[in-house]
Amino acid sequence: MTSTTQRPATLAPPAKAPSWWDRQGDLIMRRPFNEWTFTHMNWLMPVERVPHGGIHRxxxxxxxxxxxxxxxxxxxxTIAELHRRTFTTAFVVLHHGRIVHEAYPGAFAGPRTRMQLFSVSKSVTSILIGIALAEGAIGDVHDRVTDYRPDFAGTAFHETTIAELLTMTSGVGDLEAWDVPDSGIKRFEQAVMGGGDVTQVVRAAPRLAEPGTRFNYSTFDAQLLGWVLESATGMSLAAYAADRLWRHLGADRDAYYWLTRAHPRTAIGAGSFNATARDVARLGLLMADNGVVAGRQIVPRDWVRLSRGNDDPATAVGALGPSGYDHYGYANQWWTLGSASFDAFTALGVHGQYLYIDPSAHVVIVKCSAWPTQDDPRRDLETITALRRIADHFACAR
Structure with missing residues (x-):
């Protein structure tokens, strides 16, 4: 009788669990840790300061x-319920340039705490683009990206103009989905925090629509705007922001951008600006006052008005499609809430960051938050409802 020895079936090696290095973006943004991380990004990432200069107002x-x-x-x-229901960490209300209300419900927040602003940074980048256009560092909004970043020749951004980046109608990139592991925005986050090639992630983005025909919310568009600005001015984003903007505001503290881990390090103009809530309110006051600080025109008046809305049907309120909410339109890297030049408009960042400006009511509201998720349509709608109510209250009281 003979016997045969059966060889055991070959088993596939177990899937490697994601390391802390791979998951750090998720950990930084998870509640309740995000109340700490959103106020201590300079402890977690390399940074470049935006000095406030010698003027304090x-x-x-x-x-x-x-x-x-x-x-x-x-x-x-009540407003106290708003803070509880929407995880507010810092809240500042200005009326006619005065602080009429201020609260810091966050465990680690206070008047001198610099807050992680996420995509409010995009609106700051837009302000800087407007300044660069006025001084001639950038020739025209209809210039192509490749006029300033020739390394994007041959990519989906090859024919894209600065104007299309500003309105997020480049047609490049997929729908931003933070909960899809291999989405473009997740690859971008992992490259930023894990030492990858951020430029290559943006360069690899596919074209999905013709330029100028469709709104698609795009961190890639905003990031490219920051790179165009740096190339045009020969200065880092932080250095240009400090010299042309921050030192004029009379800010309480230095701001900062955190940078990519990989060299050459680069600021995330689409999402890494950090500043105190009061200093963010100063930015809002600048925009409410048509770009003027202490009688000096810092941001061109026409640029400010472009940021409040336009007549483009592709970016009108209610027309943004799946990457925007029905109560918003979009203009110049700002979210609009109406069509008239004096209607309210706002900068937004994931996890509930707001810089809300109502010029006709002379109201500016800063709300920083630590939502459990990046996006939340219900919390956003509740927040906008409450901010509008506050602005209306002061409009009636003036």
Whole structure:
């Protein structure tokens, strides 16, 4: 009788669990840790300072109790409930340039705490682009990306103009999905934080629509704007922001951009600006005052007006499609809430960052938050409802 020895079946090696290095973006953004990380990004990533310069212009304080309520989901809610329901960490309200309300519900937040602003940074980049156009460092919004970044020749951005980047109608890149592991935005995040080639991630983005025909919210478009600005000016984003913008505001503190881990390190003009809530309010006041600080025109008046809305049907309120909410339009890297030049508009960042500006009411509101998720349509709608109610309250009180 003979016997045969059966060889065991070959098993595939177990899948390698993602390392901390691969998952650090998820960990930084997870509650409750994000209340700490969003106020300590300079402890977690390399940074470049944006010095505030020698001018300090204190914001007058004129406290006014916000004992109003806003209507949402069939109920009336107080501002204290807004903070609890939407995980507010910092909240500053200006009326006619005065601080009328200020609160810091976040465990690690205070008047001197620099907050991680995420995509509010995109609106800051837009301000800087407007300044660069006015001084001639950038020739025209209809210049092509490749006029300043020839390394993008042959990519989907080859024919893209600066104007198309500003309105996020480049037609390049997929729908931003933070919960899809291999989406473009997740590859971008992993390259930024894990030491990868960020430029290559953006260069590899596919074209999905003809330029200028469709809005698609795009961190890649905004990041490329920052790179165009650096190439045009010969200065880093932080250095240009400090010299042309921050030192004129009378800010309380230096701001900073955190940078990619890989060399050459680069600022994330699409999402790495950090500043105190009061200093962010100063940015809002600058835009509410048509680009003027202490009688000096810092941002061109026409550029400010472009940021409040336009007549482009592709970016009108309610027309943004799957990558925008129905109550928003888009213009010049800002989210618009109407069509008239004096309607409210806002900068937005994931996890609930807002710089809300209502020029006709002379109101600026900064809300920093630590949402459990990057995007949340219900919390966003509740927040905008409450901010509009506050602005209306002060408009009636003037």
């Amino acid at each position: 204190p914001l007058p304080v004129d406290p006014c109790p916000l004992d109003l309520t806003y209507r949402f989901d069939g109920g009336d809610h």
